[in-house]
Amino acid sequence: MNSYDFVVVGSGPAGRRAAIQAAKLGKRVLVIEKGTRVGGVSVHTGTIPSKTLRETALNLTGWRERGFYGRAYRVKQEIRAEDLRRRLLITLDHEVDVLEHQFSRNRVSQMRGTARFIDPKTLEVEKEDGEVLRVQAEAVLLAVGTRPYRPAHIPFDGTSILDSDEILEIKELPRSMVVIGAGVIGIEYATIFSALDTAVTVVEPRDTMLEFIDKEIVEDFSYQLRDRNMKLIFGQTVEKVEKEPSGRCRVTLQNGRVLTAEMVLFAAGRVGATDLLNLEACGLVADSRGRIKVDPETFQSSVPGIYAAGDVVGFPSLASTSMEQGRIAARHAVGAPSQDPPQYFPYGIYAVPEISTCGLTEEEVQQRGIPYECGIAHFRETSRGHIMGLDSGLLKMIFSMKTRRLLGVHIVGEGATELVHIGQAVLNLKGTVEYFVENTFNYPTLAEAYKIAGLDAWNRMGELKKEPQDALKVSS
Structure with missing residues (x-):
């Protein structure tokens, strides 16, 4: 059996920062990643892809220059989905290369496969070829991240009715889109596609959006969105989503209003990717959204020696804070002193x-x-x-x-x-x-x-x- 001082499950922002921190402290570290490439959700379907998509859209549309040259100004007249993906793939390759180099120079071991607990200090890893290995760890960090919430009543088809991971794989830019959910992810994609001249309607069951943001800022933001003809529908839940024979999507709201569009993006929440970890074997229980409760100062779970950091522990679910959480957890796990994080983070x-x-x-x-x-x-x-x-x-x-x-x-x-x-x-x-x-x-x-x-x-x-x-x- 392979034995390590610190085993990290997941190679997103929290996992990679924790692994490198522990390695720099002279510990024997292993990162287990079930994806084919390191980086986790942040690199492959979340933070980096969405921000790259945003920057590409603003550049190709000439969005930043329209204040001078008018709303009809374009850098590229015909923008296609392939134009967006080209820059995205270059960026992702670079991110993966940097991360692989960081692991290599800090002598962090890597293993591809799906991890599950056998007991609090033993993990079983099933590789893609079916081989199963066991790994023993003095301490474990769970940095498995989240995946999109996909309720049963939404008929996802991967082409017209999509979640926030699938939206990156579209073949054509839609002329119209309904975004279900006005959280951070939903609003980011809604405004990006609006900048690409897609007619966007946002549906949110709450009476407002981004409730943790200063109200005056949200009001100014909402005015800017409506000023460019985005439709914001608050206080309404989605009763049904259907695909019509014509290929268009039909969204029925609680009040009976019917919306039609070429594409529907469901972005109403995410769930922790903890279902495959066999948490019961180590004495942990995730909540209804798959999240793990931890000490906010050390990020240690209720089981000594098992830590969790990043999106899997819930709010604020930021790449920046996840990195810091991973670093603090690693230092505590290997017995190194750690200062309290600053009171305020952006x-x-x-x-x-x-x-x-x-x-x-x-x-x-x-x-x-x-x-x-x-x-x-x-x-x-x-x-x-x-x-x-x-x-x-x-x-x-x-x-x-x-x-x-x-x-x-x-x-x-x-x-x-x-x-x-x-x-x-x-x-x-x-x-x-x-x-x-x-x-x-x-x-x-x-x-x-x-x-x-x-x-x-x-x-x-x-x-x-x-x-x-x-x-x-x-x-x-």
């Missing part, structure tokens, strides 16, 4: 336009009873915004009236997922509004919106009667 939604947020929303600040003030900057107020032809996008910051510290930063618009890191740093360093007022930002940049929003809040709050250097001190 959340990025790669829709068109982007949304990114860090810290408290205005609604959360109100619930906590914190006296506050907001500062807002519209991208059109910046010179860089004019140069880029932006007529939308905004940055919002929330400050405590008592301490003047930044409580949250929320952005919708071009480059939001890059810009948010300035606010993230100030949040975690306990910075105040004076940082933005007294600091110098490159000109012209979109980052100048921080200064504009800071001045907006500062003018509303009133000047702090202290010396600048005192106002900028960071409290412990």
Whole structure:
């Protein structure tokens, strides 16, 4: 039997970061991956493919230049699904090559096959050729990720009625599409296809979308979507999805409304890929969505020596946070000291336009009873915004009236997922509004919106009667 200090099941963001961290600490590490190539959902069907698709769509359509040249402007007049896949395959090959090299240079062993527990410290791995091996581990990390939720009443056919994995394999771009689910994945794909001039309708049973995002940002985002003729239907569940003899899809809503489109994308949730792990053998039980409960500080499960990280543990289900979770879990598993993660992490939604947020929303600040003030900057107020032809996008910051510290930063618009890191740093360093007022930002940049929003809040709050250097001190 093969014996290792640390065995990782899954090679997505959490798994690969954990494996490399443990290897750098001198441990004997094995990664078990059931896919034919390393990378997990993040590389092959999730994060990297969807973001590559987005970037390709924006480039080929000339989306970013339409502020100058009009909505009819195109870089490529006839865009086909193959145009999108060409860049996607190049990107995926590069990601896999980088990951394979990282494993190789850190001496991380790999094994292809499906893993299942025999007992808390023993795993059985069935390879594609039917060979079965047993592996013993001092500690195990489950980083198996998730797969799309596929309810029985949706007649998925892989061509016209698809889940969020299958959408990457389409042969032709649809002229019309119904997206069921206004979560992160549904909204990302809905806006990407809208940018490709597909007529998109989004159906969501809740009364709004992206409830964890600041309400003002969601309102601005929704306005931008409706302004380009996307249909947003909230508060309605889907009763039935059918494929008509003509090939079109028919979607019947709870209120009797009928929608027709060339394609239906079902993107209403994901489930943990834990069903093949035989968790009962090690004393673990997954919840109804296949997720594993863990200690939020160490990511150890209820069974000592077994850890879980990434999407399989639930919210926030981000590649960035999954990597950090994997690193923390690996250090704890091998007995290495680990610092607590920073209080605030950024959340990025790669829709068109982007949304990114860090810290408290205005609604959360109100619930906590914190006296506050907001500062807002519209991208059109910046010179860089004019140069880029932006007529939308905004940055919002929330400050405590008592301490003047930044409580949250929320952005919708071009480059939001890059810009948010300035606010993230100030949040975690306990910075105040004076940082933005007294600091110098490159000109012209979109980052100048921080200064504009800071001045907006500062003018509303009133000047702090202290010396600048005192106002900028960071409290412990």
